[in-house]
Amino acid sequence: MSTPSTIRIAIADDHTVMRSGLAELIRTLGDFEIIMQVNNGLMLLEALARAEVLPHICILDINMPELNGYETTMRLRTAYPQIPVLALSMYENEFSIVKMLRCGAKGFLHKGADPEELLLALQTVHSGSYFHSEMMLINTIRRAGSAQSMNITDRETEFLENCCSDLSYKEIATKMGVSLHTVHGYRDTLFSKLRLKSRTALAVYALKKGVVTD
Amino acid sequence: MIRHIQSPTLLWGLIFMLAGALIVLLLRYRHYIHHAGLQAAATRQYDYEILRIRHEVEREALDLVSHELQDNIGQLLAGSYMQLAIASERLQDRNELRELIGPAVGGIVKSLKALGQLSLVLNAQTVEKMGFIDALEKEFAFIASVYRLDCIFSCTNQVPELNREQDLMLFRIVQEALATICRHTSAQKAVIDIASSGSRIRIHISHNGIPRATNTTHHSDLHHLRERMKLLNGSLAEQTAPGTGGSLILTCNLTT
Numbered sequence: 264m265s266t267p268s269t270i271r272i273a274i275a276d277d278h279t280v281m282r283s284g285l286a287e288l289i290r291t292l293g294d295f296e297i298i299m300q301v302n303n304g305l306m307l308l309e310a311l312a313r314a315e316v317l318p319h320i321c322i323l324d325i326n327m328p329e330l331n332g333y334e335t336t337m338r339l340r341t342a343y344p345q346i347p348v349l350a351l352s353m354y355e356n357e358f359s360i361v362k363m364l365r366c367g368a369k370g371f372l373h374k375g376a377d378p379e380e381l382l383l384a385l386q387t388v389h390s391g392s393y394f395h396s397e398m399m400l401i402n403t404i405r406r407a408g409s410a411q412s413m414n415i416t417d418r419e420t421e422f423l424e425n426c427c428s429d430l431s432y433k434e435i436a437t438k439m440g441v442s443l444h445t446v447h448g449y450r451d452t453l454f455s456k457l458r459l460k461s462r463t464a465l466a467v468y469a470l471k472k473g474v475v476t477d
Numbered sequence: 478m479i480r481h482i483q484s485p486t487l488l489w490g491l492i493f494m495l496a497g498a499l500i501v502l503l504l505r506y507r508h509y510i511h512h513a514g515l516q517a518a519a520t521r522q523y524d525y526e527i528l529r530i531r532h533e534v535e536r537e538a539l540d541l542v543s544h545e546l547q548d549n550i551g552q553l554l555a556g557s558y559m560q561l562a563i564a565s566e567r568l569q570d571r572n573e574l575r576e577l578i579g580p581a582v583g584g585i586v587k588s589l590k591a592l593g594q595l596s597l598v599l600n601a602q603t604v605e606k607m608g609f610i611d612a613l614e615k616e617f618a619f620i621a622s623v624y625r626l627d628c629i630f631s632c633t634n635q636v637p638e639l640n641r642e643q644d645l646m647l648f649r650i651v652q653e654a655l656a657t658i659c660r661h662t663s664a665q666k667a668v669i670d671i672a673s674s675g676s677r678i679r680i681h682i683s684h685n686g687i688p689r690a691t692n693t694t695h696h697s698d699l700h701h702l703r704e705r706m707k708l709l710n711g712s713l714a715e716q717t718a719p720g721t722g723g724s725l726i727l728t729c730n731l732t733t
Binding site for chain 2: 443
């Protein structure tokens with residue numbers, strides 16, 4: 264039974280076992296209602312076009328037949344900018360996750376995420392913010408202050424911008440005209456300054472802080 | 478004999494005959510050497526092509542495995558994880574059962590993570606995109622979580638610019654060397670040092686396990702490694718240091 268505070272969710276994933284398992288798990292988490300479960304992005308867009316009530320959040324798998332997660336997210340951003348997208352990823356392949364973020368996703372969730380993390384992800388994207396599993400750390404940074412107060416140099420900012428692309432570190436090094444070793448240095452310095460551990464967390468930080476605009 | 482030959486004409490005739498015979502012999506020898514050289518070069522080229530084909534087949538096979546791990550096995554495992562997580566959530570007040578399910582859930586999450594790491598380093602396109610060094614970092618993370626082998630990496634000087642094919646080949650070689658160490662030495666720590674000079678790269682992998690395993694699979698693994706090294710015009714040496722472990726030294730030349 265849905266109440267005004269119920270968060271409505273749509274899930275698009277071509278793996279039926281996974282999708283129904285996720286829907287069931289979300290139901291156990293509290294005031295959530297799964298209003299759509301579809302196989303792919305195209306079916307999701309069709310369902311949304313027919314829907315009388317729209318979901319508050321769309322959870323999308325990245326690899327789907329007919330219309331993949333990237334394309335679906337871009338179309339959702341245009342047609343339904345008020346609905347945040349949470350990318351669902353089997354594996355933490357940074358290139359595909361960063362690409363999803365640049366397409367407009369508000370965060371990504373690993374398919375092996377525990378229920379607490381899932382709950383936090385849903386609440387965070389519903390509140391309009393970005394989610395990353397390292398977000399508690401990101402929030403600490405937000406409270407700590409701006410990029411300037413974190414002493415992030417211009418070159419590190421440039422590196423951060425490039426982290427939000429689908430370039431590998433090797434390709435970033437070529438683009439910035441420095442060695443791979445130097446790029447690793449920027450990365451490690453930023454990990455240390457921002458207390459983060461992964462490139463995807465850096466990308467979420469950059470998007471959240473407006474270093475790059477989505 | 479020449480002293481007994483009185484006629485100069487006969488002498489010159491003999492000299493010309495000997496010279497002619499020598500020239501014919503030299504020509505034949507040159508032809509033989511040339512032919513043998515060509516044959517050896519052809520054999521080398523044939524062996525190289527066989528290795529390349531094997532490398533291509535392996536690439537396809539590993540890509541397929543990576544895809545299966547990600548799209549099928551992993552998804553099934555993730556589905557099972559979700560079901561167990563639901564069961565665990567519903568057993569709020571039944572601690573005894575939750576305690577039973579807990580390790581199973583933890584085990585599946587760990588397997589999912591390892592499958593993800595493995596899928597990443599098996600995929601040729603991803604490895605080529607990341608490049609040799611970054612792919613190695615991912616491999617170390619996988620090995621540390623599955624084999625409990627702690628890998629320490631150091632670069633004596635900057636690794637020369639590698640093309641995508643060299644990135645992949647070099648990575649597969651180190652990946653196989655590390656797998657060999659994991660399988661046969663019971664090591665807990667491995668140190669990988671890369672030094673380069675021009676187009677020459679030397680990778681020294683030392684470990685604190687059994688210095689030299691004597692079983693057949695170990696020999697077979699080393700044989701495969703040597704074969705791989707040929708693709709990069711390289712060689713493999715094994716060193717042992719009783720009491721302190723052993724090491725593999727991979728040397729290759731990237732110009733050819």
